[in-house]
Amino acid sequence: MSLIKSTFxxxxxxxxxxxxxxxxAGDPNLDFSERIxxxxxxxxxxxxxxGVPFSDPxxxxxxxxxxxxxxxxxxxxxxxxxxxxxxxKQKFKSTPIVLMGYFNTFINSLDSTRSIxxxxxxxxxxxxxxxxxxLIIVDLPYEESEAIFKKLSNYEIDLIRLISPTTNDxxxxxxxxxxxxxxxxxxxxxxxxxxxxxxxxxxxxxKEIKESSSIPVVIxxxxxxxxxxxxMSSFADGVVVGSAIVDMISNSEKQENKLVLNKxxxxxxxxxxxxx
Amino acid sequence: xxxxxxxNFPDADGRYGDFGGKYVSETLMSALEQLETTYESLKDxxxxxxxxxxxxNNFVGRPSPLYFAKRWTEKLSGAKIYLKREDLNHTGAHKxxxxxxQVLLAKHMGKKRIIAETGAGQHGVATAAVAARHGLxxxxxxxxxDIERQSPNVYRMKLLGAEVCSVTSGTKTLKDAxxxxxxxxxxxxxxxxxxxxxxxxxxxxxxxxxxxxxIVGIELKEQSRELFGRFPDxxxxxVGGGSNAMGIFYPFLKDNSVDLIGVEAGGSGIDTGxxxxxxxxxxxxxxxxxxxxLMQDNSGQILSTQSVSAGLDYPGxxxxxxxxxxxxxxxxxxxxxxxxxxxxxxxxxxxGIMPALETAHALAHAKKIAPNMEKxxxxxxxxxxxxxxxxxxxxxxxxxxx
Numbered sequence: 001m002s003l004i005k006s007t008f009x010x011x012x013x014x015x016x017x018x019x020x021x022x023x024x025a026g027d028p029n030l031d032f033s034e035r036i037x038x039x040x041x042x043x044x045x046x047x048x049x050x051g052v053p054f055s056d057p058x059x060x061x062x063x064x065x066x067x068x069x070x071x072x073x074x075x076x077x078x079x080x081x082x083x084x085x086x087x088x089k090q091k092f093k094s095t096p097i098v099l100m101g102y103f104n105t106f107i108n109s110l111d112s113t114r115s116i117x118x119x120x121x122x123x124x125x126x127x128x129x130x131x132x133x134x135l136i137i138v139d140l141p142y143e144e145s146e147a148i149f150k151k152l153s154n155y156e157i158d159l160i161r162l163i164s165p166t167t168n169d170x171x172x173x174x175x176x177x178x179x180x181x182x183x184x185x186x187x188x189x190x191x192x193x194x195x196x197x198x199x200x201x202x203x204x205x206x207k208e209i210k211e212s213s214s215i216p217v218v219i220x221x222x223x224x225x226x227x228x229x230x231x232m233s234s235f236a237d238g239v240v241v242g243s244a245i246v247d248m249i250s251n252s253e254k255q256e257n258k259l260v261l262n263k264x265x266x267x268x269x270x271x272x273x274x275x276x
Numbered sequence: 277x278x279x280x281x282x283x284n285f286p287d288a289d290g291r292y293g294d295f296g297g298k299y300v301s302e303t304l305m306s307a308l309e310q311l312e313t314t315y316e317s318l319k320d321x322x323x324x325x326x327x328x329x330x331x332x333n334n335f336v337g338r339p340s341p342l343y344f345a346k347r348w349t350e351k352l353s354g355a356k357i358y359l360k361r362e363d364l365n366h367t368g369a370h371k372x373x374x375x376x377x378q379v380l381l382a383k384h385m386g387k388k389r390i391i392a393e394t395g396a397g398q399h400g401v402a403t404a405a406v407a408a409r410h411g412l413x414x415x416x417x418x419x420x421x422d423i424e425r426q427s428p429n430v431y432r433m434k435l436l437g438a439e440v441c442s443v444t445s446g447t448k449t450l451k452d453a454x455x456x457x458x459x460x461x462x463x464x465x466x467x468x469x470x471x472x473x474x475x476x477x478x479x480x481x482x483x484x485x486x487x488x489x490x491i492v493g494i495e496l497k498e499q500s501r502e503l504f505g506r507f508p509d510x511x512x513x514x515v516g517g518g519s520n521a522m523g524i525f526y527p528f529l530k531d532n533s534v535d536l537i538g539v540e541a542g543g544s545g546i547d548t549g550x551x552x553x554x555x556x557x558x559x560x561x562x563x564x565x566x567x568x569x570l571m572q573d574n575s576g577q578i579l580s581t582q583s584v585s586a587g588l589d590y591p592g593x594x595x596x597x598x599x600x601x602x603x604x605x606x607x608x609x610x611x612x613x614x615x616x617x618x619x620x621x622x623x624x625x626x627x628g629i630m631p632a633l634e635t636a637h638a639l640a641h642a643k644k645i646a647p648n649m650e651k652x653x654x655x656x657x658x659x660x661x662x663x664x665x666x667x668x669x670x671x672x673x674x675x676x677x678x
Contacts (some may be wrong), residue, residue: 049443055446055577056563058458059301077575103299104561108576114559117294117567139299139562143289164303166465171305189303190463 002156003121003133004096004181007046008216008237008270018182018238019044019229020218022100024051024067024247026076028252030084036249036264037084041092043265044272048088049240052081052101055199059138063243066250082130089131098134098160098181099127105139119148122157134158134181142171142178148179158182163209165189165201172209177182182216182237183209187223187241191211193243196222203235210237226274233275241271283529285596290479293602295595298478300565303462304435311469312480314385319487324380331376332491335409336366338373340492342499343655348626355509355649357642358627359659360496360524369632369661370489370520371402371635375471377488379406382469387415389468393457395450396587396634397429398661399473414438417456419449422586425669430536442623447580450516450590454564474517475594478565482522482594489523497527499604504654510535510645513658514638515608516552516588518597520660529605538597539641541583542610552581554593556603570596584613584673585633585666611640617673619643620663632661633669 001009011018021040025033037048053071055066085097107116110123127135134157142149142161151160158181163172166189177184185206187196196202202219209217219232220240232239245264252260294654318324332338333410341364341595345357362370364586369392375392382390390407391414394400400416407414416433420442423430433440446452454477461470475482476491500507513521515538528534543551551557554569561570563578571591582591600606619639624630631639635658642657649655663670671678 054454056451058455058463058564059303061459069446072577075575075654102562103569104563104572104578105576108559108561108572109574116558138301139296139303139565141300141305144297144299162302166303166306168306171302175302186303189465191459194463 002158002181003094003162004047004158007096008182011046016089017218017233017236018046018218019268019272019275020047020049020220021045021245022049022051022240022242023249024053024064024071025081025084026071026074027054027067028070029074029244030076030080032252032257034084034087037088038091039261039265040268041095042071043268045268046238047096047098049098050081050085052078052099052105054102054105056191057102059191061191061243063193063247063250067246069172075147078105082126082132085132086130093186096133097131098136099132101138102138103137103140106135121151124151127157128132128155128258129133134160134252136160136162136184138162142174153180154171160184162186165205173212176213176215179215182218183213184240185219185236187215187219187221190221192221194222199231229271230274240274245260286479287484287597292596292599295567295598296479296482297567298565299567301462303465307461307465308480309667310385311381314381315480315484318381318384327380327582329379334374335627336372336376337364338491339495340364342496342503342512343346345627348623351626352643352646354646355653355655356651357646358508358654358656360541360656362492362520362658362660363629363631363662364654367398367402367405368664369398369402370492370523371399371473372405373491373523374473374485374488374519375399375402375406378469378471378484379410379565381557382412382471385469387467387469389464390471391457391460392417392467392471392473393417393453394473395451395589396585396632397422397433397631397665398587400433400438400440401429403471403473404433404438407438407487408436415441415460417441417453417460419443419447419453420446422450422453426586426665427668429665445639449581450465450586451578451592458564467583472481474519475522475596476517476564476566476592482566482596485519486522486526486596489519490526492520492523492658493525494526496524506532507531508654508656509649510537510539510655511658512539512638512642512655513592514539514588514592514634514660515555515597516541516634517592518594520658522594523598524658525606536606537641538606538608539637540608540610541585541588541637542612542615543582545612546610550582551610552583552589552591553610554591555597563592564572566592566595568592568598569601584616584669585637587632588637609641611637615640620670624663629659630663631659632663633666635660
């Protein structure tokens, strides 16, 4: 059983929901990322998404775009992020680590020959060896990645897929049968950090997905505070918080690191307590 | 090429060999499906074909002439050079061939709002013009740097009623404008159609844009038969994303006697790394929804490009060009900024035709090869756009202010 799967099983057994957090690796530098994520885990996060920076983050809103840009000033690369993942996994053995990014960085930064253009066994080995439990590849729909899904599952690495408000029933079924770990339901038509407009519609959709699948459904995009998190988690298996945390990090240059860490820690603890 | 009759790309998955595909976020998949279904169901109907032909004839001003560059030919003293005059189209470039088609698709899909990215501003102007004509809201995304170097086109778009949105993220050029347009599309997917301006992006865009631009090659076939009684020996076109090249090449892909040559932006020179020539000096990756040749570093990050022409300043290229490069059917080369500027002046002074700086790259290649060809051989250069928009930029390069 994958670590992500067992994490959801454990949460279910204590009648609790998953708090998934997203931060960008290397924002503003890798050492600080390690401290932030350690703090986030200690404050109650259940699953850690580590954003892999990309020069062209097409699905991100302004807050996360800037985080990608800050990280790339230091040329943060996928090998750097794998080292970060390894360190975190050594400290927090039971916390799943998911890398979230864009396809090009996964196929073009671990293969020095530049000839594969795919996620092959070598890359899967690298991911596994460094404690990566899952991947979210924003621009990789199931049509382009059935083989990759099978390959990753041989290594017990989950391929987590997004379902959006525009996904029709046919696609939902295809996505369900081509993903593992959890399903990431995008709460809105838009980019990360935007505003959610209809809770009723959202609730209905998530309920429908949960009826046709045993894979946990987590809601992300647009969750910024206790109230939203609490409301969402009442009908889903967990929530993702990203832009809100990244926004706090973006202010870290102006503030003492210690203050930023405290603020993030308090925020994470607060959200976690709201979704119990 | 023995398998010439087999050329039938893209396949059902939107692929040209290994290139192309649909690498986009889930939110856009349904919009791409809708676009594909709409296009496939309309494209062969008489009504749709008539609508397009009517617009091309009466709004765009087609067919575009095939002009003999007599003095330039004499000067180069080699093959005869003809110019396919896309610069004479309404709005001044080949870009309008695509936008008149896509706006009709948008109307059939019931979309009220049009968005587009633009580099040199030609696609932005061509989009703003068709949006104005059909009474649709229009927003054009343009990199901050391009807004500066293409200011006349920015004002033209505004006069045509479009809102020009300055993009300040990343490198502030065409690729970032495309990112921003994608973000807008994800956010407004229900009522918005994104008119991509090149044979780039996720399937079905490369196919749709190619098909709409193929009118250029189709006309050239007819004109060649009439004027020469045969096809040209070589056809040359500049390649950024590659829509003018695909448009003139596509109808000739199965005619192996015709050499097809795409010319990328060599910037300061391929050796310097400061260029925009992914086919000449790039590697395979995924960007903007397609698998294709890209300019990228060892970490899979897209590199900033450099070219004197905003329209070629793009780190990727349409996936069909990547396929045609690997298959060997089309030859790809590059011309530097300096060579392009030189040809810009030469054509203007010799023929009284001021080409766009993008087009000047194709002209520079013609200048290189024509003297080594026989006098009865024929080169056709796709004169993809006119150069009025570039005057301020050319003046700046030469240390002048207008």
